Amino acid sequence: MKATGCLLALTTLAALASIGCGPARRGVPFGPPLHLTERQKQGQVLFMRECNGCHPGGAGGLGPGIANKPLPGFAMRTQIREGVGAMPAFTEQMLGDAEVDAIVDYLNALQETPGPL
C-alpha cells in the first residue's frame, strides 16, 4: 500500500514536471545571485567537479537541464547512486553520503532560484 502510494506520487510528479519545463539557467547574469548556505557552497564545489560537465551550471548540455525540475531529494539521491541512461552511477567511494546530500542541497537551491524572465 505504501509502495503504491509512493508510485502514485512519483507518477504525479513526473506528469507535473513534463508540463513544467522552464528555463534552466540560474544566477547572474540571468537573475538574482545565489545565496548559499555553507553546505550548499560545499555542494556547489562538488557539483562543479562531478556534474558540471554534463549539466553546465544546472542547464542542459550533454545531459538534460536539472535546475528547472522539481525533483525531490530522494529521487536525486537515487539517480546519483544508480545512474540513469548515459549518466554513470556514483559509488560511495566516489562520493560519500554527506557529499551527495550537499549536492542535492545545492540543486534544491538552484531550483528555488528564479531563472531568466
Place this chain on the structure above:
Amino acid sequence: MRSDLLRRSALVTCALLLGGCFHLTAGDKTRKEFKPPRRIDPAAIAVPEGYRIDPIATGLTYPTGVTFDDQGTPYVIEAGYSYGEDFAEPRLLRINPDGGHTVVATGGHPPWTGVTFHQGAFYVAEGGTEGGGRIVRITPDGTLTPIVSGLPSLGDHHTNGPAAGPDGALYFSVGTATNAGVVGPDSANAESINWMARASEFHDIPCRDVILRGLNFTSADPRTPDPDDTVTTGAFVPFGTATTPDQVIRSRVPCSGAVFRLAPGATAPELVAWGFRNPYGLAFSPEGQLYVTENGHDERGSRPIFGAGDYLWAVEPGRWYGFPDFVGGRPVNQEWFKPSGAEHPPQFLLAKHPAPPPQPVAFFGVHSSSNGVDFSRGGAFGHRGQAFVAQFGDQAPDTGKVMSPVGYKVVRVDVTNGVIQDFAANKDKGNGGPGSHLGTGGLERPIAVRFDADNGALYVVDFGVMTVLGEDIKPYRETGVLWRITPTGKKEGP
C-alpha cells in the same frame, strides 16, 4: 522487493523528470542553418548588473585574438582558416576608434590563433595547418619575422598562445594531431577537417619516450576510392601503420599536446608540460601562475571518447597531464567514457604511464570548446584573480551529440574552488545557444577574451557564425565581432 520497486520507480521518475525538455533544443535546425547578414544586438546579451556590453568592431573574418599596444589601441588577428576547410588570409588589424580597421600585417601558416603585444612588438601564434606552426614577431610597421618554426601542428589542433610570462619569456602550446592518439578518417573530411590530404604521414609525437600496448584500430580508408576499403592504425604513428605490444615510440621536442617556454632571445622552445589534448588558451594569474584551457576529447574517429569535458589546468613544470589515456585526470577506461553503441570503454594505449596526472582546476561543459582565457587584475572591473574564459560552443553532432547547446558564452571561474558562473551569455528562456540559433543578435562563438591594460574592460573576440550540419561545418566570413564589456558602476560580487 518493495524497496527495489520503489528504487526502480524513482529511476523511471528521474528519467521522466529530467527528460521532459529535450525536444526544446535538441532537434532545432536553426543551429544548422544561417542566412546572412548576422544581426548584432548587445541587448540580446545578458551580463551581470553593473556591466554593459558593446560591439566595437564588426564584419571580421574568423577573428581569434585581441591585444593592445602601449597606447591602449586594440588589435585583432584574423585566423585565415576555419574548420570547414575555408582558407582566407591571416591578418593583424588595428581597430580604429570608429570601428573600422587598418591592416598592419598579413601572413601565412594559418590559422593564426593568438596574439600578444610584448616589449614593443606583436607576437602571433601561427597555427600551421598549412606549413607547420610558428611563433612570429610583428613590429608595429608590419614587418614579420619568424622566431620559432616547424612546430608539429598540421593536424586537428594547432599552435596556440602566446602569453608573456612574468619572467619575460613567451609561453605557447601545440595541440595534438588527433582526437585521441590515433589518426582516423575523421581527419580526412573535406567538409570539416581534411589535414590528411595535406600531410598524410602526420601523427602525434610524444614529448617523452612512450611504450605502447600495441592496440590497433580498423577504420575506413578515405585514401582509396572504394568505400569498403579498410585500414589498420595504431597510436602515435601515421594513418595505415599498425603497432605492436611494447613498441617504443621515441620522443621529439617540439612535440604534440604540450606547453612550451621561449626564453627572451631564444629560438628553441623548452618543454614546460605535456600530455594535454588541445591546450588552447594560456594566461598568467596576477600571482604569476600559468593556466591553460584544454579542449577535451570528442566522440569521433577511430578512438571515440564519450563525455569528456573541457578543463582549466594550473600548469606545473615537468608534469604529464594524461593524454592519451586520461581525461580530466580520470582514466579513460571506465564506463563514463564509453561511446554510445560501444561494447567497452576506450582502453589504454600506453603500457606504462609517466606518472599519475594532476586534477583540473575547473571542469567545463562537455563540448563547450572552452578556449581563450584571461585573468582579472581587479581595478574597476572587479573579480581580481578570477579567470574569464571564452566558450566557442559545441560543434555537435560532428564532435558528438548533445541534448542542448553548450557554450557560446563567457564564463568566470573562481580558481580557488573551481566554481564556474556565466558572465556574458545570450538571453533566452531555454538553454542558450548562438544568437543565430536563438534568432537574436547576441553572441555567436566567443573564442578569446582579454582585459585591457588598466583592467577597465574585458574584450571578447567573437569568431562569428559557424554552423554544423552532420559532419558538414560551415563558417561564414565577415560575421566576426569584437565586443567590449565595461563596468558601469554598481556591481555584483567582489
